Amino acid sequence: MRFLHVTIFFFCIATCSFAQHNFNGYVDTERWKSDVYLSIIEDYRTLENIDNEQIISKVSTDADGYFQFLGNQLDDEQRIYKLHVDNCESFNQDSNHFDGHCTDSKDILFIAKSTDTISFPLSFDAEMFCDIDATNPKTAAFIKIDSLKEEMKFAYSEFRSKANRDLNNKKWFKTLQDFGINLNEPLAELYIYAFLSERGSPFHNYYLEDLKANTYYDNLLERLKTTYPNTSYTKQYEAEIASDKFIATPPNKETSGFNWIYVLVPLLVLSLILNFWFISKYKINKKKKQNSIKEQLTKQEQNVLDLILKEHTNKEIADALFVSVSTVKTHVNNIYKKLNTNSRDEIKSLFNN
CATH class of the missing domain: 1.10.10.10 (Winged helix-like DNA-binding domain superfamily/Winged helix DNA-binding domain)
Structure with missing residues (x-):
């Protein structure tokens, strides 16, 4: 009996010492190959890509299409992860076979940490990666945001006029930003920010204008620094905001209080004189040598x-x-x-x- 107590005690210690994640679900094997990939997204600008440098694990489904990722290698803090399947061919089936692009793939983005248990069930008509059942309430934040983005797209498509775009820009930027704040998860706000600030999107010009006067972006930076200090997410966002602010509000030469031409011209003349002097000095020393x-x-x-x-x-x-x-x-x-x-x-x- 005493031995049993000791065994149970050490089992509890071992279980508590290693936090385990459990991500499981089903894949429609009639449509997709049996390999399922788990990736960590460290650059929020690569959310849509398939990058073999970000893949951390791969499992194969059983005959029923069931898969499971189980282990303790994930970060203790929240991070952005992706599950995906694809039908791309591979010359080497024992290695990750992606070159950053696969036209026939399906994925789901989610937020998780090392202790989370998450299920990805098949929904109606064997649709996969459309629903999430998780112990972590923030895991499904991206799905909620995607739902809001669909409403946004419908609003823009109703009338294709400049007046409609201007009104929708103002409305939906605020709607998405407020929604992100209420989620109380800066990583979810980064997902929104990446969508609104994408340089190739039709919203980019409005984003630059919004950046000039809206304190939301500076406040988001503070939330990231508080919740995720020293992470790639925070550093990347800080660098992008600084760069975009410079683009949005470049230095105004006309209103500058000092005319730098009075400094630059004398410096240029002095530089030329010094260059001639150094060349002459070099030739004299060369001749002496x-x-x-x-x-x-x-x-x-x-x-x-x-x-x-x-x-x-x-x-x-x-x-x-x-x-x-x-x-x-x-x-x-x-x-x-x-x-x-x-x-x-x-x-x-x-x-x-």
């Missing part, structure tokens, strides 16, 4: 050196100085030794500017 090198040589060796620098051959040097070719060779070898060189090219590099 060359003269110092030449002083090591005899008068006749200097004559030979001058002709070498003029690309003369030994025969041409001999004719010019009225000496034999063998004498010229002796002078050349002496020059090599005194100047610590091994060839005419090395000699030329000492004297050519």
